[in-house]
Amino acid sequence: MDDSRRNPSSDDEVALRRIQRLSLHLYSPSAPLSGELSLLPCRAKRNLLASVESLSEYMRGPHREIQSRIFEFFQSRPDLQTPVEISMAEHRQLCMRQMTALVRDAGIRPFRYLVENPSAYFAVAEAVGGVDISLGIKMGVQFSLWGGSVINLGTKKHRDKYFDGIDNLDYPGCFAMTELHHGSNVQALQTTATFDPITDEFVINTPNDGAIKWWIGNAAVHGKFASVFARLILPLQGKGGKSADMGIHAFIVPIRDLETHALLPGVEIHDCGHKVGLNGVDNGALRFSQVRVPRDNLLNRFGDVSRDGKYTSSLPTVNKRFAATLGELVGGRVGLAYSSVGVLKIAVTITVRYSLLRQQFGPPRKPEVSVLDYQSQQHRLMPMLASTYAFHFATQYLVDKYCEMKKTNDDQVVGDVHALSAGLKSYVTSYTARSISTCRESCGGHGYAAVNRFGILRNDHDIFQTFEGDNTVLLQQVAGDLLKRYQEKFKGGTLTVTWNYLRESMSSYLSQPNPVTARWEGEDHLRDPKFQLDAFRHRTSRLLQSVAARLQKHTKTLGSFGAWNRCLNHLLTLAESHIESVVLAKFIDAVQNCPDANTREVLKLVCDLYALDRIWKDIGTYRNVDYVAPNKAKAIHKLTDYLSFQVRGVARELVDAFDLPDLVIRAPIGMASEAYEQYTQNVGF
Ligand SMILES: Cc1cc2nc3c(=O)[nH]c(=O)nc-3n(C[C@H](O)[C@H](O)[C@H](O)COP(=O)(O)OP(=O)(O)OC[C@H]3O[C@@H](n4cnc5c(N)ncnc54)[C@H](O)[C@@H]3O)c2cc1C
Numbered sequence: 001m002d003d004s005r006r007n008p009s010s011d012d013e014v015a016l017r018r019i020q021r022l023s024l025h026l027y028s029p030s031a032p033l034s035g036e037l038s039l040l041p042c043r044a045k046r047n048l049l050a051s052v053e054s055l056s057e058y059m060r061g062p063h064r065e066i067q068s069r070i071f072e073f074f075q076s077r078p079d080l081q082t083p084v085e086i087s088m089a090e091h092r093q094l095c096m097r098q099m100t101a102l103v104r105d106a107g108i109r110p111f112r113y114l115v116e117n118p119s120a121y122f123a124v125a126e127a128v129g130g131v132d133i134s135l136g137i138k139m140g141v142q143f144s145l146w147g148g149s150v151i152n153l154g155t156k157k158h159r160d161k162y163f164d165g166i167d168n169l170d171y172p173g174c175f176a177m178t179e180l181h182h183g184s185n186v187q188a189l190q191t192t193a194t195f196d197p198i199t200d201e202f203v204i205n206t207p208n209d210g211a212i213k214w215w216i217g218n219a220a221v222h223g224k225f226a227s228v229f230a231r232l233i234l235p236l237q238g239k240g241g242k243s244a245d246m247g248i249h250a251f252i253v254p255i256r257d258l259e260t261h262a263l264l265p266g267v268e269i270h271d272c273g274h275k276v277g278l279n280g281v282d283n284g285a286l287r288f289s290q291v292r293v294p295r296d297n298l299l300n301r302f303g304d305v306s307r308d309g310k311y312t313s314s315l316p317t318v319n320k321r322f323a324a325t326l327g328e329l330v331g332g333r334v335g336l337a338y339s340s341v342g343v344l345k346i347a348v349t350i351t352v353r354y355s356l357l358r359q360q361f362g363p364p365r366k367p368e369v370s371v372l373d374y375q376s377q378q379h380r381l382m383p384m385l386a387s388t389y390a391f392h393f394a395t396q397y398l399v400d401k402y403c404e405m406k407k408t409n410d411d412q413v414v415g416d417v418h419a420l421s422a423g424l425k426s427y428v429t430s431y432t433a434r435s436i437s438t439c440r441e442s443c444g445g446h447g448y449a450a451v452n453r454f455g456i457l458r459n460d461h462d463i464f465q466t467f468e469g470d471n472t473v474l475l476q477q478v479a480g481d482l483l484k485r486y487q488e489k490f491k492g493g494t495l496t497v498t499w500n501y502l503r504e505s506m507s508s509y510l511s512q513p514n515p516v517t518a519r520w521e522g523e524d525h526l527r528d529p530k531f532q533l534d535a536f537r538h539r540t541s542r543l544l545q546s547v548a549a550r551l552q553k554h555t556k557t558l559g560s561f562g563a564w565n566r567c568l569n570h571l572l573t574l575a576e577s578h579i580e581s582v583v584l585a586k587f588i589d590a591v592q593n594c595p596d597a598n599t600r601e602v603l604k605l606v607c608d609l610y611a612l613d614r615i616w617k618d619i620g621t622y623r624n625v626d627y628v629a630p631n632k633a634k635a636i637h638k639l640t641d642y643l644s645f646q647v648r649g650v651a652r653e654l655v656d657a658f659d660l661p662d663l664v665i666r667a668p669i670g671m672a673s674e675a676y677e678q679y680t681q682n683v684g685f
Pocket of ligand 1: 141175176177178181182183184185214215216217275278283463466467468469470471472473
């Protein structure tokens with residue numbers, strides 16, 4: 001600024017502020033922030049009436065009673081609680097005992113829930129995962145993967161023969177899909193199942209080391225059966241009398257003797273050994289050498305072989321059968337997304353409670369303040385707390401949609417659930433994995449004590465990003481689905497429910513952003529769900545339209561595979577952006593449907609923080625296309641900080657409303673009361 005135009009009084013103010021700031025440093029190095037700090041939370045709290053009871057009531061799913069039964073059962077059985085230090089061998093045995101006791105002593109039948117009432121099954125999986133994530137995964141392998149493959153890929157004869165044994169654990173089993181050389185690319189599996197018309201059997205074979213089944217849960221120690229995914233080969237049925245490869249099918253293969261537990265002839269199993277986490281689950285590698293199983297062991301819902309070796313299927317192509325087969329396995333992804341939110345709730349609860357308890361520094365001659373009163377701590381934890389709420393409602397919605405799909409088999413719902421489960425599984429598990437590390441750091445040194453859980457939560461949860469579909473691969477399915485819908489839009493086809501917004505926002509995107517609204521910066525406008533949702537959807541529509549154009553351009557020179565690869569990061573961003581739009585839409589619905597006014601107000605605050613934090617994190621994208629003018633970007637930033645600060649005022653209530661019992665939290669520093677006492681007792685004081 002020109003010196004002659006300077007206002008002398010404002011110059012003085014600037015100088016004064018500078019001196020005050022410097023004097024703060026000189027005066028007390030232990031008081032880095034202004035004296036107002038400790039007053040702020042009270043101010044925020046006065047404005048909002050957050051009732052844990054009411055929040056909890058609204059958040060609670062329909063199956064809280066079953067979850068409570070599970071918690072009470074494990075609470076009453078200290079012999080079934082997982083200690084902090086445990087060897088791999090003991091942990092595996094303990095997990096098996098925990099699962100058996102759950103089924104046989106507590107009378108909880110996860111398999112029946114899975115088949116009759118899937119939302120109850122997911123609630124059981126979440127609760128059991130809270131007891132020990134290894135147990136949650138072992139249970140998922142037994143009931144959702146092994147049991148689910150029999151029920152969903154097989155027919156009545158399989159259900160009649162295996163249901164009870166799977167349900168009561170007489171038939172512990174595995175799901176053997178992945179091979180040493182192929183995990184994500186299931187269509188390239190090499191294990192074969194060749195029909196022998198003379199004996200009316202299939203011969204299961206591992207043709208080379210690359211085809212050894214790898215990472216198979218429940219295989220190293222406990223499994224007696226496996227559903228084995230293999231290429232179905234029909235001799236003499238191909239062109240010119242050659243063998244015909246009918247593609248990937250699943251077969252029930254007994255692997256151990258039901259009485260003696262000895263390996264059956266032709267089955268070789270080795271232990272995959274100690275893992276980064278989930279060491280309560282016994283993963284194994286299996287090789288099959290000409291193992292014979294009856295023709296009936298083909299899980300024949302989508303394709304069958306007659307006594308004379310003829311293949312029949314209601315689905316016309318190998319690709320369609322493959323899609324139908326894998327499509328039946330989406331339940332596992334729904335469960336992982338849902339359980340991942342459960343893990344995030346645990347980590348966030350421990351961290352927020354401890355951050356409230358922990359006091360470091362403070363204004364001169366005043367009490368120390370909670371570390372949660374530092375803006376930096378609020379900045380990393382409050383949007384995370386808001387995201388936890390957002391994911392809670394989104395995964396609840398996913399579970400409801402999954403149940404609807406199971407009931408109706410409606411094509412549109414099926415499409416919706418497939419893409420949504422892939423998207424939410426990858427988005428939520430990646431977010432949780434990153435957040436657990438942030439939680440550990442936010443708890444300082446005490447966050448590093450094993451007893452305070454972050455190590456085990458992080459290590460056990462980490463692989464959620466990879467199994468049941470690698471996250472990067474799943475996001476591409478979402479992007480592919482969006483592109484398909486995009487083409488359909490221009491052909492005038494119908495869009496599935498979750499995708500409907502594209503029709504409207506795509507048209508508004510194709511017209512330029514409104515230069516007037518791009519400047520609106522009032523709080524009412526920024527906290528208007530319409531503005532927030534429009535912004536999210538505008539971004540998705542823009543990404544979709546631009547990637548479609550890029551793909552078209554590059555396909556001409558690179559072919560479709562090369563073009564896809566050239567645009568891959570763009571496609572992944574598109575998929576994440578879409579999932580964020582869905583998450584926000586579901587959160588807004590949840591706020592609007594909340595019957596209690598005070599609770600609704602609290603949820604609205606949390607939802608606004610989720611939305612504005614996401615917009616701020618991506619502000620470059622919005623600025624680049626002038627969707628948001630510079631003054632508006634600044635206002636969004638300011639408001640995000642303010643909302644974080646407000647959410648901090650009700651942070652305890654928000655985590656208490658997750659309603660997690662001490663059995664699940666377990667970390668002494670995360671206890672609702674007497675955390676320090678529990679922690680000192682834990683080391684022997
Ligand atoms: C603890 C554990 C338990 C498991 N349990 C079972 C089980 O019970 N049964 C079973 O069948 N399997 C199981 N698995 C296997 C699991 O499902 C696979 O590991 C998973 O599907 C990923 O496959 P992959 O390991 O071959 O990874 P890869 O596909 O080899 O991926 C390696 C990397 O390449 C990237 N990549 C791969 N393809 C693409 C692409 N198209 N575009 C961009 N990037 C790509 C991935 O993002 C990843 O970063 C388990 C694995 C583990 C670790």
